[in-house]
Amino acid sequence: MQPIAAEGPMTTRLLVSAAEPARSALDCLLRPRSIAIVGASPQFAKINGRPLKHLIDKGYTGRLYPVNPKYSEIAGLASYPDVAALPEATDLAIVALPAREVEACIAALGRRGVAAAVIFSSGFGEMGADGKRVEQSLRACADAHGVVICGPNCLGFVNAFDNVYATFSQYADGDTGAGPVAFVTQSGAFGTAIAALVRHRGLGLGYFINTGNEAGVSFSDLMLAVIEDPRIRVAAGYLEGMRDGPGLIRLAQRCAELGKPLVLTKVGRMAAGVRAAASHTGSLAVEDDVFDAVLRQHGVLRARNEEQMLDMLEALCSDRVPHGGGLGIATQSGGAGVMMADHAEELDLEVPALAPETQAALAKVMPAFGAAGNPVDVTGQFVGNPDLLLESVVTLLADPQVHVGIVWLQLMTAYVDLLVGIFCQIRDRTDRPFIICWVAAPPEAVRRLRAEGMVVFGAGERAVEAAATMVRHRQILRVAAENRAERAALAAAVERVAADVCGDFSDGVQPTAQATAWLQAAGVPMAPVALARHGDEAQAAWRSFGGPVVLKIESPDITHKTEVGGVLLKLNDEAAVRQGFATLLKRARKARPEARLDGVVVQPMTAGQLELVIGVQRDPSFGMVLMVGLGGVLVEVLKDVVFRLGPFSEAEGLRMLDGLRVRTLLDGVRGQPAVDRAAIAALLSRLSIWAAAMAPRLDELDLNPVLVGPTGPVAVDCVMVFRGQGGG
Structure with missing residues (x-):
């Protein structure tokens, strides 16, 4: 039967028989039926010998073809002198050659019809400018010959389900029994360490x-491929840099659609991606803060370090999901219960009061000196009466307001069999998830409990954080479902705005009047403005507004007006307005003699009980990111700001406001009425849609302050900066 060509992901064409369905290049990479090892060695201790050893020892059942002209056979397998001599076009090639030989090898693989290659070789982009040029040439060669490549400069990978060990990593030396976690890492050595810790936990x-x-x-390409495997329940990743923001968002969305948690650890948390910017948003948009916000927005769980990642994975591998946010705590120590309840409050977990019927049921089994509230203090009496712990925890977990539980105990070295038996009975009598916090637990107890599918930690705060992770994932799935329903409507809104916007799209800082008009047309509440080029026009504008006005210097070269004394407030007669006009020009010329002066903006005075700053910044990885925070001149000192990637809905705007540390100010303090959160959220959503529509042109935007009063929010100052359409 003649082979036919078929298209797969990554635009790679594969030859398949008409009798079998086409396989994608990524499927050939990760689940190969045949593997060529180019540069294979019979010395299994060497990097180029280890993959063949692992594949043989671990029981890979596909076809193996060593390629090395020095040998006629390796480990009992025929060895081929070059790629062209291979008896078939393998699904995968493992390339373990010096860097100078890699590109020619990839070209040969492409000519032979090999779909994918994993490249161990170093000496590419990690070596500096010359290495980057070599790597770019390699990429072009792979694209031209239709070979999907993983690497270079990588340890390779393990697919433990199918015994594919395309790696020389030390991780493959030990027991690599398949489990429900997929782990993709940009770091080889640190990634191997994390993998070893996962194995140590028995996950x-x-x-x-x-x-x-x-x-x-990329990282996202590979993770997108493996999360489709039904045997995977949780995805975990380690990132050293953000190379593909849109790909990461697609990954997060797909994980949410599948109901599979995505846990990421990224280093460089404190590295500031700050540049000199015209807007407050630009100066506040620290790279990691934006990264963290976009991840949260799209339902990714972020771990601070490898230990917290492992805690999250252990909790999320549980087959039980909390259906609410109520935490029930049963403890052998009243102090431990208080400590965990305090931490739960810090993490916005509720520790609810138990229902009267729950308290009554607990009172029947509790010792007189125990506590039947939440936390439940069962004391150490359960050692003599095991039913005390069993019935107390089962009763606690049956309370309608408790959705996940923690059971805290310590030591108990002599009672391992008893306690393991009790926890198994608790598991069998309830469908609620619960976490065991066993301080200084005997290793045998931890091993046996984990073998029974239970989640075990050795510290109270870690247990609370794990419970919060389980609750957070449930919330992520709910929000993700809402976002999926809104996505099409937001995309349509962006298209409508993009079609309607017209005007002068010259680069640089935009005239205030034009910027205000664009935003007003998009539904963003803006205070009216008029540009005055001389004193008479300023007086005419004042008369038209019919009350006190603000005068502001108008210059594309002066974006922070207060720094040059470029703002005058509460002017309310002809003489004051005319004199104010002259004063602003004089101050600007003195402070910035090189600045272009277009005149003075006249604007009616606007009052508000609260000042916000709202802005948009182009993030190099993700695109148009919107910020909201406490406004005024102290915004860069307080830095109480929240970011989101646009476009987003009003519901997401409300979640932004809930993320502010000063969110209680929105509810009114010292007799002030609460502000209209819904109106602010609507402003944020409309601005995010406009910014997404203007993405080819908009570089940054600053609305500061946005005054929030009884009639809602209104922006009274605007700095808008365009860049060349389609520019980088």
């Missing part, structure tokens, strides 16, 4: 993948 990795330099497939 099991179905996939372990090191992406290396990502000259071909």
Whole structure:
């Protein structure tokens, strides 16, 4: 039967028989039926010998073809002198050659029809400018010959389900039993350490993948491929840099659609991606803060470090999901219960009061000196009466306001069999998830409980954080469902705005009047403005507004007007307005003699009980990011700001406001009425849609302050900066 060509992901054409369905290049990479090892060595201790050893020892059942002209056979397998001599076009090639030989090898693989390659070789982009040029040439070669590449400069990967060990990593030396976690890492050495810790916890990795330099497939490409495997329940990743923001968002959305948690650890939390910017948004848009906000917006769980990642994975691998946010705590120590309840409040977990019937049921089994509230203090009496712990926890978890539980105990070295038996009975008598916090637990107890599918930690705060992770994931799935329903409407709104916007799109700072008009047309409440080029026009504008006005210098070169004394307030007669006009020009010329002066903006005075700053900044990884925070001149000192990637809905705007540390100010203090949160959220959503529509032109935007009063929010100052359409 003649082979036919078929299209797969990554635009790679594969030859398949008409009798079998087409396989994608990524499927050939990760689940190969045949593997060529180019540069294979019979010395299994070497990097180029280890993959063949692992594949043989671990029981890979596909076809193996060593390629090395020095040998006629390796480990009992025929060895081929070059790629062209291979008896078939393998699904995957493992390339373990010096860097100078890699590009020619990839070209040969493409000519032979090999779909994918994993490249161990170093000496590419990690070596500096010359290495980057070599890597770019390699990428172009792979694209031209239709070979999907993982790497270079990587450890390779493990697919433990199918015994594919395309790696020389030390992780493959030990027991690599398949499990429900897929782990993709940009770091080889640190990623291996995390993989070893996962194994130590007994969780099991179905996939372990090191992406290396990502000259071909990216972190997101690979994770998107493995999360489709029904045997994977949780996805975990380690990032050293953000190379593909849109890809990461697609990954997060797909994980949410599948109901699979995505846990990421990214280093460089404190590295500021701040540049000199015309807007407050630009100066506040620290790279990691934006990254963290976009991840939260799209339902990604972020771990501070490898230990917290492992805690999250252990909790999320549980087959039980909380259906609410209520935490029930049963403890052997009243102090431990208080400590955990305090931490739960810090994490916005509710520790609810128990229902009267729950308290009555607990009172029947509790010792007289125990506590039947929440936390439940069962004391140490359960050692003599095991039913005390069993019935107390089962009763606690049955309360309608308790959705996840924590059971805290310590030591109990002599009672391992008893306690393991009690916890198994608790598991069998309830459908609620619960976490065991066993301080200084005997290793045998931890091993046996984990073997029974239970979640075990050795510290109270870690247990609370794990419970919060389980609750957070449930909330993520709910919000993700809402966002999916809204996505099409937001995209349509962006298209409508993009079609309607017209005007002068010259680069640089935009005239205030034009910027105000664009935003007003988009539904963003803006205080009216008029441009005065001389004193008579300023007086005419004052008369038209019919009350006190603000005068502001108008110059594309002066974006922070207060720094040059470029703002005058509460002017309410002809003489004051005319004199104010002259004063602003004089001050501007003195402070910035090189600045272009277009005149003075006249604006009616606007009052508000609260000042916000709202802005948009182009993030190099993700695109148009919107910010809201406490406004005024102290915004860059307080830095109480929240970011979101646009476009987004009004519901997401409300969640932004809930993320502010000073959110209680929105509810009114010292007799002030509460502000209209819905109106602010509507402003944020409309601005995010406009910014997304203007993405080819808009570079940054600053609305500061936005005054919030009884009639809602209104922006009274605007700095808008365009860049060349389609520019980088």
